[in-house]
Amino acid sequence: MKVALILIALCAGLFTLSLVTGFTPVSAQHSLAALLRDDGTPLTVVMREIRLPRALLAVMIGASLGLAGAAMQGYLRNPLAEPGLIGVSAAAGLGAVLTLQTGVAAAFALALPLGALTSALLAVGLILALAGPRGSSLTLILAGIAVSALASALTSLVLNLSPNPFAAAEIVFWMLGSLADRSFNHVWIALPFMALGWVLLAGLGRGLDALTLGEDAAAALGINLNRLRLALVIGTAASVGAATAVAGAIGFVGLVVPHVLRRFVGARPSALLWASALGGAAMVLAADIAVRLLLPDRDLKLGVLMALVGAPLFLHLIYKTRAEFR
């Protein structure tokens, strides 16, 4: 309970900080007042149409990535399972790019998250089929490398084939992710899919707890493993797919957050689910504030900061689990 309160307070604090961080040199008090009350000035427009959707997306995306990471790690009982590392984000990005570049997304806005979801679904399904129920680290990571490489290459190909002269420069965005100048349009198209994903993943708690005793014990406790797997696959694809569709692939959130929070929730997968959702939101909010403070006018990609934090941890985890590779 204490952990929950701390995480919620952290998210609320970072959310407010995110709202008052921007190019416009206006006092925090002044800008928050303009957010709450429409004073007819452009500052209200800045707060309501630029900063509010950005902060909301950071929360939604962080929660999705944290939750999906915790759920996958709980299911595979492997701390290396993370949507970015195993190629789900890259695949979602490919799906999103395909709907954008074929013009389907322009004709029908929900096609964008749907395309990302479908592509992410294929990737999660493929990874789980390859890794098997126990999810050996080696298979998981190798399959992830292969899926990521293929999806990234196809994303680059599609963007290079685009008639738009600026499309190819977008490869960076799809690989590293950014929340710069997103709007409420993106909030609304992502929210339904994320909400579906959250409901499915949050419902996995009891099953994942039972699974810590092994498949047979879980089955004996009345857990339907097929249904659990299905909910995990669809929940991850929906939440990570929607997140990637609007903000690109933001890696390492689902790796770092459950790892840090595991000890605080007694390593119970069910508790780790909500804790990682809150922790993920806090981490993406913090990173999005940092990119704006470090290089205000350069649109530094979120993935850069995430990798700076996440990659050393990833190496550390590989070092710790290396016995398994032999």
Added chain:
Amino acid sequence: MAPRIAPRILVSVPISNHIKHSARALVCALTLQLMLLPGIARAQERVVSINLCTDQLALMLAAPGQLASVSRLAHDPDSSAMVAQARALPTNGSGAEEVFLLRPDLVLAGTYTDPATVSMLRSLGIPVELFAPATAISDVPKRMAQMGRALNRSAQADQMIAQFNAAIARLEGDQASPRPRAALSYVNSYSSGPGSLAGDILRLAGFDNVAAEAGLQNVGKIPLETLVMLHPDVIILGRNYPGTARAEDNLSHPALAALNGTVIAPELTDKDWICGTPVVLNAINAMRDLRLRLENS
């Protein structure tokens, strides 16, 4: 990137206004000029242009049959203001190999043309005349004069310059007030300040440029938040390219539509704005019409 090294490459141009860079460059250029003098002296009979802007200047000034080929972009109706005239000529892809095989006795290129292409062509013995992009209306007559000299068509160039200068003088004398505050907004939140060709177009059309208030002199970014806070009377959006790119999302961001009292003028910056040719007069007139429409609405 290319622009940084371009001036260094420039020093070998046998054209007097480019050789001021250093004493060493001067000596080098003079030597080259002496070497190339026989080639320069005779009329250029087979000229190939490999840059969109030199394409158009050459199309305006070249004698019939003098221009042998234009760059591929010259045939693109979204980029080229002279597609009809350009279609009469074959295009080239601006690569050294392709251009060399056209056997030109003069190549017209921009100072932003890949320096590798330029130096390759020069080392193959083909004179290359480089044109700097226009960054002000006052550059336009200079480029026309340079093209006139390069093509041995100075008389035609002088006539065109006189017409252009007269048109600009009329516009300068016709400045009215109030001057609406306008912002140019292109893909990736780029904008043009007063010290640019687009800035001059805006000024002559009777607008004040808010980019100056944001401290932007030439071309650079105005973040979306800053643009909204500047609260311009009119935001002129850059052209829409085919296909989609996230770079264009700033043009359709709901924050712009939510601004009270700001008019969004879509897609007014197009092919007429790119090159320093007399075509910029079309851009000025289109912007002037926009200002008059705003006044009457």
